[in-house]
Amino acid sequence: MKKIALLSLLVLPAFGQQPQPPQSQLKFEAADVHVSPTARGFAQNFGGVLREGRYVNRDATMINLITAAYGVSEDGVAGGPGWISSDLFDIIAKVPDGTKIETANLMLRNLLAERFKLVIESGTHPVPRYVITVAKGGPKLKSSSGTGAGCQPVGGGGAPPGGDLASIPNIKVSCHNMTAKAMAENFRQMANGYFDHDAVDSTKLEGAYDFELEWTPRAALAAKGSDGIGIFDAIEKQLGLKVQLQDVPVPSMVVASVNRKPSPNSDGIATILNVAAARFEAATIKPANPNDPRPLNGLLYTGGSQMRSGGTLPFLIAMSLQIPPGVAEDMVVGVPKALQTQRWDITAKVPATGEGAPNVVNGRPLPPPLSVGLEMLRNLLVDQFGLKTHSENREVTVYALTLSGGKHKMAKADDSERSGCRPDPNAPKPATNIPAMISCKNTSMAELAQTLQQQGGGYFDHPVADATGLEGGWNFLIGWSPRPNPQQQPGANPNPNQPAAAAEPSDPNGISAFDAIERELGLKAVKQKRSIPVIVVDHVNDKPEN
Numbered sequence: 001m002k003k004i005a006l007l008s009l010l011v012l013p014a015f016g017q018q019p020q021p022p023q024s025q026l027k028f029e030a031a032d033v034h035v036s037p038t039a040r041g042f043a044q045n046f047g048g049v050l051r052e053g054r055y056v057n058r059d060a061t062m063i064n065l066i067t068a069a070y071g072v073s074e075d076g077v078a079g080g081p082g083w084i085s086s087d088l089f090d091i092i093a094k095v096p097d098g099t100k101i102e103t104a105n106l107m108l109r110n111l112l113a114e115r116f117k118l119v120i121e122s123g124t125h126p127v128p129r130y131v132i133t134v135a136k137g138g139p140k141l142k143s144s145s146g147t148g149a150g151c152q153p154v155g156g157g158g159a160p161p162g163g164d165l166a167s168i169p170n171i172k173v174s175c176h177n178m179t180a181k182a183m184a185e186n187f188r189q190m191a192n193g194y195f196d197h198d199a200v201d202s203t204k205l206e207g208a209y210d211f212e213l214e215w216t217p218r219a220a221l222a223a224k225g226s227d228g229i230g231i232f233d234a235i236e237k238q239l240g241l242k243v244q245l246q247d248v249p250v251p252s253m254v255v256a257s258v259n260r261k262p263s264p265n266s267d268g269i270a271t272i273l274n275v276a277a278a279r280f281e282a283a284t285i286k287p288a289n290p291n292d293p294r295p296l297n298g299l300l301y302t303g304g305s306q307m308r309s310g311g312t313l314p315f316l317i318a319m320s321l322q323i324p325p326g327v328a329e330d331m332v333v334g335v336p337k338a339l340q341t342q343r344w345d346i347t348a349k350v351p352a353t354g355e356g357a358p359n360v361v362n363g364r365p366l367p368p369p370l371s372v373g374l375e376m377l378r379n380l381l382v383d384q385f386g387l388k389t390h391s392e393n394r395e396v397t398v399y400a401l402t403l404s405g406g407k408h409k410m411a412k413a414d415d416s417e418r419s420g421c422r423p424d425p426n427a428p429k430p431a432t433n434i435p436a437m438i439s440c441k442n443t444s445m446a447e448l449a450q451t452l453q454q455q456g457g458g459y460f461d462h463p464v465a466d467a468t469g470l471e472g473g474w475n476f477l478i479g480w481s482p483r484p485n486p487q488q489q490p491g492a493n494p495n496p497n498q499p500a501a502a503a504e505p506s507d508p509n510g511i512s513a514f515d516a517i518e519r520e521l522g523l524k525a526v527k528q529k530r531s532i533p534v535i536v537v538d539h540v541n542d543k544p545e546n
Contacts, residue, residue: 078125080255126247140240148176165223193218301367334537442473481510
C-alpha cells in the first residue's frame with residue numbers, strides 16, 4: 001500500500017491575484033462537526049454546498065464525505081470499518097469569500113484528517129462490476145456500416161392505461177457504430193434499473209458494430225411473467241454476449257484508519273457560524289378539501305421555491321419528528337381527540353438563501369435535504385399551531401422480533417463489511433410480485449427493526465423492537481409483496497387491534513412482511529407490551545394563528 005500525501009504545490013499567481021496557499025494548508029476558518037440527529041431512514045445527502053460564506057454537508061456518511069473530499073465514486077473507496085457507510089454526520093464550516101466548491105472539498109479533506117484522523121492509502125481492491133464477455137456460441141453482432149453513431153429508441157413508450165404494469169411496452173433501441181467498450185457504457189445508462197454497478201468490457205472484440213436490442217423495463221418484468229425479458233437475458237440471446245457480476249480488482253483508495261468520534265468543536269463555534277434554524281419564508285395553511293379523492297399525505301417539494309404538505313395534526317407532528325406514519329398512533333400521544341381527524345393543506349415558500357434553500361448540485365436544482373424540510377415543517381407547527389412536546393417512556397404495543405424455532409437463517413457479518421440495507425434489483429425472489437429484495441449487510445437486529453418499521457408501513461401498525469438477543473451485525477436478504485398502507489388510503493379507519501396474521505398482501509399469491517420475516521430470516525414478529533420513548537404533546541392549537 002502507498003500512502004496518498006497531500007501535495008504542497010507552489011503556483012505562481014497571475015498579476016494582481018493573491019497566491020493560493022499550498023493544498024495541505026487549505027483549511028476552513030471554523031467548523032462545526034457533529035453526529036447528525038437525523039434518523040437513518042430520513043437521511044438525504046446531496047454532497048457539500050456553498051452558501052453565504054459557509055460550506056454545508058448534512059446527513060453525510062463517512063463514505064459521502066470521502067467521495068466529496070477526494071472526487072471519487074463510492075465504489076472507488078475500499079477498506080475501513082463497517083460504520084463508515086451508516087453513521088451520519090453534519091458539517092457546517094466558514095469559508096473565505098470567493099471560495100469555490102473544489103477548494104472547499106480540499107478543505108474538507110484536511111478537516112477529515114484533523115478531526116477524524118482519517119488516513120487514506122492507495123491500492124488495488126476488488127469491487128463489483130458487470131463483466132461482459134462473449135457467450136457460448138459466439139457474438140451475434142454485425143460489423144458497423146460506418147453510418148450513424150450511438151443508440152436511438154425505436155417506437156414509442158408511454159404510461160400504461162390504469163397503471164397496468166403488464167401492458168408497459170418493451171424498450172427497443174437501434175445502435176450503430178458501437179465498440180465493445182461503448183456498449184458496456186451504454187448498457188449501464190440505458191438499463192440502470194438492472195445495472196446497479198458499472199459494466200466493463202472483457203469481450204476482446206475489435207472494431208465497431210451495429211445491433212438492435214429489446215428488453216422489458218425492470219418495473220414491469222414480474223408483471224409480464226414469461227412474456228418479459230430482462231436486460232441480461234436480452235443481451236445474451238440477441239447479441240451473443242454474457243453479463244456476469246464479478247469482483248474486479250481496480251485501483252482504489254483504501255481507508256487505513258479513521259475515528260468514529262470526531263474531535264470536539266472549539267468553544268463558541270455556534271456563535272461564530274451563527275446558523276439560524278430552518279424556516280419557511282411564508283406559508284398558507286387551510287383545511288383540506290374533504291371531497292378530495294387523493295389528499296396529500298406527506299411533504300412534497302414541487303419545484304422552484306415551493307413545498308406542499310398535508311395530513312392530520314398527529315400525522316404532521318409525527319412526520320416532522322421523523323416518525324413513520326404507520327406507528328404514529330403509538331409514538332405520538334396527547335393530541336386532543338377533536339383534532340385527530342381534521343386534515344390540513346399547507347403550501348409553503350422555502351427560503352431563497354441559507355438553511356432550507358434549494359440546492360444546486362452539478363448544475364441541477366435539488367430540494368433541500370428531507371431532514372431540513374421536516375425541520376421547517378416542525379418549526380411551522382411550533383410557530384403557527386403553538387406545538388409543545390416532550391419525550392418520555394411509556395408502555396405501548398410493539399412487534400417484538402424473536403427467534404422462530406430457535407435457529408435463524410442469517411449469516412454473521414465481518415466487522416469490516418459496509419453497514420446498511422439497500423434494494424438489490426437482481427437478487428432472487430421467493431415470489432414474483434416482490435418489487436425488489438432488500439440486501440442488508442453488517443446490520444444489527446435493532447437496525448433491522450428500524451428498517452421494517454420505516455419500509456413496511458403497510459404491515460406494521462405498531463413500532464418494531466428487537467427481542468432476539470442476537471448481538472453484532474448480520475447479512476441477509478428480505479423481501480415481501482406490497483400491501484396498501486392504511487395511512488395513505490382516503491377515508492380508511494384501520495383497526496389498531498387487528499392481529500398481525502390478518503395483514504395480508506394485496507396479491508393472494510404474495511408474501512406478507514410477517515411471513516417474510518419468518519421464512520427468509522427465521523425470526524418472528526410477536527405483539528408485546530414494552531416501555532419505549534414516545535412523544536407527548538403538551539399543547540397544540542386547534543387552528544393556525546395566521
